[in-house]
Amino acid sequence: xxxxxxxxxxxxxxxxxxxxxxxxxxxxxxxxxxxxxxxxxxxxxxxxxxxxxxxxxxxxxxxxxxxxxxxxxxxxxxxxxxxxxxxxxxxxxxxxxxxxxxxxxxxxxxxxxxxxxxxxxxxxxxxxxxxxxxxxxxxxxxxxxxxxxxxxxxxxxxxxxxxxxxxxxxxxxxxxxxxxxxxxxxxxxxxxxxxxxxxxxxxxxxxxxxxxxxxxxxxxxxxxxxxxxxxxxxxxxxxxxxxxxxxxxxxxxxxxxxxxxxxxxxxxxxxxxxxxxxxxxxxxx
Numbered sequence: 001x002x003x004x005x006x007x008x009x010x011x012x013x014x015x016x017x018x019x020x021x022x023x024x025x026x027x028x029x030x031x032x033x034x035x036x037x038x039x040x041x042x043x044x045x046x047x048x049x050x051x052x053x054x055x056x057x058x059x060x061x062x063x064x065x066x067x068x069x070x071x072x073x074x075x076x077x078x079x080x081x082x083x084x085x086x087x088x089x090x091x092x093x094x095x096x097x098x099x100x101x102x103x104x105x106x107x108x109x110x111x112x113x114x115x116x117x118x119x120x121x122x123x124x125x126x127x128x129x130x131x132x133x134x135x136x137x138x139x140x141x142x143x144x145x146x147x148x149x150x151x152x153x154x155x156x157x158x159x160x161x162x163x164x165x166x167x168x169x170x171x172x173x174x175x176x177x178x179x180x181x182x183x184x185x186x187x188x189x190x191x192x193x194x195x196x197x198x199x200x201x202x203x204x205x206x207x208x209x210x211x212x213x214x215x216x217x218x219x220x221x222x223x224x225x226x227x228x229x230x231x232x233x234x235x236x237x238x239x240x241x242x243x244x245x246x247x248x249x250x251x252x253x254x255x256x257x258x259x260x261x262x263x264x265x266x267x268x269x270x271x272x273x274x275x276x277x278x279x280x281x282x283x284x285x
Contacts, residue, residue, distance in 0.1 A: 010247045013227035016186035025152040045079040057089040080253040099253035111226040114243030116212040125213040128168040139180040139196040167219040185220035
């Protein structure tokens with residue numbers, strides 16, 4: 001495995017993250033300057049984001065209007081991820097539309113191949129069984145949201161597309177399930193996603209043990225490089241101890257929680273802009 005954090009490995013990790021959203025029922029629209037990653041059934045920032053913004057000053061107005069229309073027509077609040085450093089015109093453009101930067105950057109970290117040590121006490125981690133699908137889904141959804149997410153998880157887990165593999169992990173304290181994560185592999189890159197721990201089990205090294213298990217046991221198969229996101233300096237420090245290193249950092253922009261989505265009314269139907277050419281009438285022959 002290559003030890004340096006190459007640009008190629010970083011791009012592969014970002015592509016694997018997009019594929020993770022897609023395999024759970026989302027989709028991605030590529031427009032000049034960014035990818036619009038969307039999941040209409042899971043209105044969460046990690047499933048609805050504008051990835052890798054690289055748009056020129058003269059084209060940003062059209063870019064922002066198209067991107068925002070894409071999400072607002074679906075009543076979704078996107079998160080804009082802008083690689084650091086952020087260009088001044090991109091920052092001012094997002095602020096003009098009401099978006100505000102988060103206080104801490106989002107960082108993408110890649111594994112170095114080091115074997116992490118055990119950090120949690122009395123924590124048991126294993127790959128989940130398919131009979132535990134409801135338990136796995138319960139860590140991220142309310143009862144009302146669960147059927148949709150469960151169905152998507154079941155399809156991705158049981159019927160993967162070529163070049164992909166999904167493996168849910170479960171962590172136990174005293175034989176009680178207290179945490180879960182989703183390991184998703186796309187080609188040679190695997191992301192550790194949606195690490196969730198019950199409040200009663202926090203501070204006991206459970207989340208670290210989930211990540212450590214993936215690195216040591218390769219639940220998604222051999223010859224893969226792992227990636228994970230960190231949204232705080234404290235988390236990045238912990239992941240550094242597990243053998244991860246920062247590969248790219250993003251400034252995230254969100255709408256305030258009290259911002260109303262104003263969806264413009266649909267205009268009158270327009271006449272078609274293109275028609276097939278008319279064929280010349282055949283004469284008597």
